[in-house]
Amino acid sequence: MEMLDTSSKLLSPVIRDGAFILFNDGIEIYVYSDRQTGITVDTATDNLIQQTLKQHFTDSTMIVIAHRITSVIDGHMVVLLSSGLVQECDSPSKLLENKSSSFSKLVAEYANLLKQNVVQPDRQELCREVEKRFTPYIGQEFGDVEDAVTFYKIYTIACGFDVRRYTTKKWRGGEIKLKLVVCNREGFAHKKPSKEQDDGLVGEKSQRIFRVTRVGCKARIRLYMKNGLLLIDRFHEGHNHELISLKDREFQKLSRNITDYHKMIIVSNSRLKIGATKTYRICKEQVNGYENIGASLNDFKNFHRDVKCFIHERDGQLFVDHFKETTETRIGFYFDYDLDNDGSLRRAIWADGTARDNYKIFGDAVSFDPTYSTNKYSMVFTPFTGVDHHKRSVTFCGALIAREDYESFNWVFNRFLQAMGVRNPST
Incomplete structure (x- = not known):
C-alpha cells in the first residue's frame, strides 16, 4: 500500500x-x-x-x-496500534491464523463476550461514559458481595442512576451462588385489582397516587460465584430512560446522606417542637443553598419519623430518665414513680423546689382534681393546686395515674405528703 x-x-x-x-x-x-x-x-x-x-x-x-x-x-489490511506504536500489520486472515497475535486475541475476546450475553446498548438506550477504573467489566473479581455492590454503586453515582438489589440464589450450604444488582427503574409496577362490591361493580376505592418510576430498564450486573471467586459474568450498560444530570447529582439517592450533625439538629429541634421542614430550611441557611446540604427534605422527614418511633417505644423510660436527671441537677426537686408487673409506668409524681416552697406558705387549702386525662396513654393527670395571697392559683405538685382506684390514690397522697415534708393541709 x-x-x-x-x-x-x-x-x-x-x-x-x-x-x-x-x-x-x-x-x-x-x-x-x-x-x-x-x-x-x-x-x-x-x-x-x-x-x-x-x-x-x-x-x-x-x-x-x-x-x-x-x-x-x-x-484488506489491519494495522493494530498500542500506545501510539504499530504492534501488528497484516491482512485479517493471516493475523487470525496466528492464534498468538493480538488481533486474534481481540477477535476471540469479542466472540467470548457475545457468548456471555454482554448486551451492548440498544438503539434507544442511553449510557454515560465513566472513567474506566470505575466501570465494571466481565470477569472482574471481588472479595464478597458487599464489595461488589459498593463498587457498582460508585459507578452508578458517576453514571447518574440508582440501583437496588434483586435476585439472590444460594447453594445448599447457604453461600451465595448468584446475585443480581439492577437499576431502580427495572421492571414495571403492577397495579393491584380492586375488590368487587356486593352489587358486582368494581369499587373505586381512593388510593394514594404514586409516581411511576419503573420503566423496564435492563441495566444491571450479575455476580456469580465460580471456584470460590465472585465474578461479574453479565453487565448491561444501557438505559431506556433519562439519566440524572450532573447538576442534580447531589439529590441522587446514593449521594444523599444524613450526617451526625444533621441528626443532632433534628433531635434538638424536635425537643423545641420544630419540625423537619423548618429544620431543613435552617440547614439551608447555614450552608448557603439546598444543594449544599447533602440530603433532601424527605431524608430529614424520614429521620424525624424514626426519632418519634424510637421515642414511642421508649417514652416511659425517657420520662423517668428525664426526671431522675432533673432530681440530680436541680435543688429541691422531688420525683417518684411506680411500675406494674409488666414493667410499664402506672404512677408518677413530681414537684420542683418552688412548688414545695409555695406549699409551705399557701398549703392551708389544697385542691386535688383528677378530671384531666390524656388521649394517647389513657393516664389521668392529677394536679395539686392552691391559692396565694393575690387569689391566683399556684401548683404544688403534679401526678399521673393509670387507674382511678383506692391503691393509686393512696399512693399519690402518701407521696405528696412525703414531698411536702409530711405537713397535712388544713382543708
Whole structure:
C-alpha cells in the first residue's frame, strides 16, 4: 500500500458528515471513523453502515479508524496500534491464523463476550461514559458481595442512576451462588385489582397516587460465584430512560446522606417542637443553598419519623430518665414513680423546689382534681393546686395515674405528703 505524501500541495481534504475525503493526484481516499457512530447505534445499524460503505465506495481507498472488530474484519489490511506504536500489520486472515497475535486475541475476546450475553446498548438506550477504573467489566473479581455492590454503586453515582438489589440464589450450604444488582427503574409496577362490591361493580376505592418510576430498564450486573471467586459474568450498560444530570447529582439517592450533625439538629429541634421542614430550611441557611446540604427534605422527614418511633417505644423510660436527671441537677426537686408487673409506668409524681416552697406558705387549702386525662396513654393527670395571697392559683405538685382506684390514690397522697415534708393541709 502506497503511503500518502502529506506534504504534497495537491493533497486537499474535504469534510463530509464527520468523515474526511482526501484528493491526491486525482485519487479519492475515504477516511472513516466509527467512533462517531459506533457508540450511539446498535449492531444492526452499524452493519448497515458497513454495507453502505462497501456498496458506494468500492472504487475508493478507505482508511477505517475503528473501535469495533466488525468494522475492520473484512478489510484488506489491519494495522493494530498500542500506545501510539504499530504492534501488528497484516491482512485479517493471516493475523487470525496466528492464534498468538493480538488481533486474534481481540477477535476471540469479542466472540467470548457475545457468548456471555454482554448486551451492548440498544438503539434507544442511553449510557454515560465513566472513567474506566470505575466501570465494571466481565470477569472482574471481588472479595464478597458487599464489595461488589459498593463498587457498582460508585459507578452508578458517576453514571447518574440508582440501583437496588434483586435476585439472590444460594447453594445448599447457604453461600451465595448468584446475585443480581439492577437499576431502580427495572421492571414495571403492577397495579393491584380492586375488590368487587356486593352489587358486582368494581369499587373505586381512593388510593394514594404514586409516581411511576419503573420503566423496564435492563441495566444491571450479575455476580456469580465460580471456584470460590465472585465474578461479574453479565453487565448491561444501557438505559431506556433519562439519566440524572450532573447538576442534580447531589439529590441522587446514593449521594444523599444524613450526617451526625444533621441528626443532632433534628433531635434538638424536635425537643423545641420544630419540625423537619423548618429544620431543613435552617440547614439551608447555614450552608448557603439546598444543594449544599447533602440530603433532601424527605431524608430529614424520614429521620424525624424514626426519632418519634424510637421515642414511642421508649417514652416511659425517657420520662423517668428525664426526671431522675432533673432530681440530680436541680435543688429541691422531688420525683417518684411506680411500675406494674409488666414493667410499664402506672404512677408518677413530681414537684420542683418552688412548688414545695409555695406549699409551705399557701398549703392551708389544697385542691386535688383528677378530671384531666390524656388521649394517647389513657393516664389521668392529677394536679395539686392552691391559692396565694393575690387569689391566683399556684401548683404544688403534679401526678399521673393509670387507674382511678383506692391503691393509686393512696399512693399519690402518701407521696405528696412525703414531698411536702409530711405537713397535712388544713382543708
